[in-house]
Amino acid sequence: MSDPLLAIRDLHVTYATGDGPLPAVRGVDVTVDRGQIVGVAGESGCGKSTLASTVLRLQPPSAQVSGEVLVNGRDVLTMRWGELRAVRWAGASIVFQGALHSLNPVHRVGTQIAEPLRIHQPTLGEARIRGRVAELLDQVGLDPDRARSYPHQLSGGQKQRIMIAMALACDPELVVADEPTTALDVMVQAQVLDVLTELVRRRGVGMMMISHDLSVLAHLCDRITVMYAGRVVEEGAAEQVFARPLHPYAGALSAAFPRIGDPAARFAPSGLPGDPPDPRNLPGGCSFAPRCPRAADVCLPAEPELTPYAEGRAAACVRVGEPDTTEVAS
Ligand code: ADP
Ligand code: MG
16 A cells, blocks of 8 residues: 555644744644545644644744655655755745745746746746646646736735645645735635635645634645644544534534634634643643533543544543533533
């Protein structure tokens, strides 16, 4: 059997901070196969961006990392610099949270899309590069003449399409998209996400798509991993995690965004009081227990392990399978 495209194994990432070590990711496993879109969901602060940054070893020097991040079976965490450079862009590429602010204001967007091509495919001539830029613009739904525009001449949605064109320029096998559209208004978000996932599907690229919005992920992804306080609390087929969540946190996220693609239905997780814990000061026992409507004494002694259930699902909650006596997320 061939290696999965991306296999993150027992990943731990701890930041050194002035207030002591901050464990942002604590023993996470995620697998992405070729042609598969895997969603990672969770509120702000759950460790999603930290996880994404390790896929291309882009975490800051203050981060101490252990575990494995295997791209095509090769661990990017221990790769030599030359090999890592080849994996970045050409093997795997990343669309960052807030990326549309990272376009260079003084260069035309066509020049910026061409940049990774010039670096990674130096034998392509100017004419081929121009042709490729025009093709990429067309694929993300922009007029090829847009290559001559400067970033300030484009709307937020158009800029985000440019970022997607850049991420796809070198035909990566794997794309990591970290909340690629959160800066955009909801209607534009839906269009841009459709463009991105359509391209990914058509090319058979694998993708890790990060969002706090479970309904969007349910619509676009094959599988979903739900993170809370740096750990995976639920994993399974996308529509099942959304429609029949096992973990109460996945239930709260699902109830927060009940209707797929309905802008009116978007609001912060209601019925879920408080915020995720400070990773420097975890509550002990299940880290979701202080906010959980189903918490009981059984949740307090130890953090629950991610446990397999039927249909390729897994959840980290000791109360899964017990009759639900609360009114929480249906
Ligand atoms: P998310 O993307 O889910 O919002 P992050 O990975 O950005 O989560 O953050 C996870 C935790 O790590 C948070 O508590 C955040 O404050 C902390 N964190 C993120 N980046 C750094 C950093 N460079 N230095 C110290 N702490 C960080
Ligand atoms: Mg983030």
